[in-house]
Structures are given as C-alpha cells and as structure tokens.
Amino acid sequence: xxIDSHCHLDFPEFAADLPGVxxxxxxxxxxxxxxxxxxxxxxxxxxxxxxxxxxVWYTVGTHPHGAGEEPDIAAETIAxxxxxPRCIGLGEAGLDYHYDDAAPEAVQExxxxxxxxxxxxTGLPLVIHARDADDHMERVLTDEMARGPFxxxxxxxxxxxxxxxxxxxxxxYVSFSGIVTFRRAHALRAIAKSVPxxxxxxxxxxPFLAPEPHxxxxxxxxxxxxxxxxxAETLGxxxxxxxxLTTANFFRLFSKAADGxxx
Numbered sequence: 551x552x553i554d555s556h557c558h559l560d561f562p563e564f565a566a567d568l569p570g571v572x573x574x575x576x577x578x579x580x581x582x583x584x585x586x587x588x589x590x591x592x593x594x595x596x597x598x599x600x601x602x603x604x605x606v607w608y609t610v611g612t613h614p615h616g617a618g619e620e621p622d623i624a625a626e627t628i629a630x631x632x633x634x635p636r637c638i639g640l641g642e643a644g645l646d647y648h649y650d651d652a653a654p655e656a657v658q659e660x661x662x663x664x665x666x667x668x669x670x671x672t673g674l675p676l677v678i679h680a681r682d683a684d685d686h687m688e689r690v691l692t693d694e695m696a697r698g699p700f701x702x703x704x705x706x707x708x709x710x711x712x713x714x715x716x717x718x719x720x721x722x723y724v725s726f727s728g729i730v731t732f733r734r735a736h737a738l739r740a741i742a743k744s745v746p747x748x749x750x751x752x753x754x755x756x757p758f759l760a761p762e763p764h765x766x767x768x769x770x771x772x773x774x775x776x777x778x779x780x781x782a783e784t785l786g787x788x789x790x791x792x793x794x795l796t797t798a799n800f801f802r803l804f805s806k807a808a809d810g811x812x813x
Contacts, residue, residue, distance in 0.1 A: 552775060557754050607639075613679060616653075625665070680709055714741050715744075718746060730777060752792075763776070
C-alpha cells in the first residue's frame with residue numbers, strides 16, 4: 551500500500567477522467583491519496599471530490615500563489631472548514647519567491663502564519679510550500695514553533711539541507727516528489743538519506759513533476775510508485791518496506807485519517 555500524500559485532483563488536467571486516474575492509482579498500488587487545496591474559497595470543490603471517491607482525503611488552505619486573493623483569511627475561518635470527516639489537514643500554505651508576480655512577501659507570510667494558527671486550533675497538520683525562500687521560512691517556522699507546537703510537512707522538498715535539518719529539528723516531516731528521480735538530483739537524494747526514516751513521506755504533486763520514466767507527461771497519483779521505488783533504492787530499502795514505512799509515517803502525521811474520523 552502506498553499513499554500519495556500530495557496531489558491536486560481538482561486541476562483541469564484530470565477533469566475528463568478523474569475516475570480513471572484514481573483507478574490507475576489503485577492498479578499501481580497507490581490505494582489512497584490526499585488532494586491538496588490551493589484556495590480556501592474552493593473548499594466545497596475538494597470536499598466534493600473526497601465525498602465522491604472513498605480513496606481520497608482533502609485539505610483546506612491557500613497556496614502562496616493565491617495569497618494575494620485571500621490575504622486576510624482568518625485562522626478561525628480556515629479551522630471551521632476542516633470539520634468534515636474527510637478533511638485531514640491544512641494547506642498548502644507557505645512562501646514562494648520564485649516568480650516576480652507573486653504576492654508580496656509580507657502577504658505570503660501573514661497568510662502562512664494564519665494557517666499555522668489554524669493548525670494549532672484544529673490539531674491538524676499543515677502542508678507547507680517553500681520555494682526559493684529557505685531563510686525566511688526557517689525564521690517563520692522557528693518563531694512560530696516557539697509560540698506553540700503544530701504538526702507540518704515540508705512538501706515536494708527541493709530546498710537546501712539546512713531547511714531540512716531545521717524542519718526535522720522542529721518536528722516536521724519531509725515529503726519527496728518525482729524530482730528525486732531526476733538524473734541530476736544528487737543533492738536532493740543526499741538530503742533524503744539524511745532525513746530520519748520516520749519523517750519521510752512520498753508524493754506526486756500531480757499534475758506537476760512527473761518522475762522518471764514519465765518525465766514530460768502529466769503526472770498522476772499512479773506515478774507515486776515510481777518515486778517510491780527511487781526513494782527506496784536511495785534509502786537501501788526494498789519496495790515493500792518503503793511502502794510500509796511511508797504509510798505508517800502518513801498515518802502518524804495525518805492522524806485524523808488513522809483514527810477513523812477521516813475514514
């Protein structure tokens with residue numbers, strides 16, 4: 551059993567054949583998946599997908615690319631939307647300074663901190679997006695953890711080793727996507743080897759970042775299996791052991807899914 555801990559099943563790439571996408575995942579051994587929110591305003595969309603497909607859980611949150619659209623979202627508003635039994639987490643929220651047309655840094659930070667507070671209110675983990683913002687993310691996470699603990703995962707990890715080390719030291723999990731299968735991703739594979747095994751998750755970030763040998767195609771949850779094989783080899787584990795490891799890690803972090811209230 552593998553779990554795709556991060557995909558975007560509401561994206562237009564899947565609109566014509568979502569049942570087929572989910573069926574292919576099952577055939578590949580990916581029996582569960584977590585579809586990730588990019589806008590709080592679309593919470594009904596994510597809920598509807600999860601209600602229609604028992605293999606799917608969902609989150610509620612605002613991606614940093616959308617922070618300018620929802621700049622003043624309140625932690626309590628986010629928290630209220632997580633009451634549905636199949637909503638098992640928050641986000642993705644974070645900091646992304648890769649694009650010049652993104653929301654101002656101060657707005658992204660404000661939205662991220664609101665999500666962290668919602669994570670404290672609900673006890674649900676936060677899915678964190680970090681791109682080209684390692685130093686700022688380190689400061690925010692360290693400051694916020696000092697204010698009170700919260701669970702989180704650094705998703706689709708592509709940052710430097712220091713952010714991975716800081717995240718682990720703060721109690722966070724680290725999730726790896728198809729990037730780790732790319733031929734030149736030696737540094738990222740080294741980071742994966744450095745992360746404690748009980749903190750590692752696997753994901754697709756579908757429809758983006760298809761792993762080898764599917765690179766250049768639309769990514770989908772079935773390809774979790776390809777990333778899992780590459781990570782297992784990196785860690786010196788067989789495929790079954792890696793699947794058991796990451797499934798146990800997923801349920802430890804996303805405990806609402808494990809305790810039956812998110813079943």
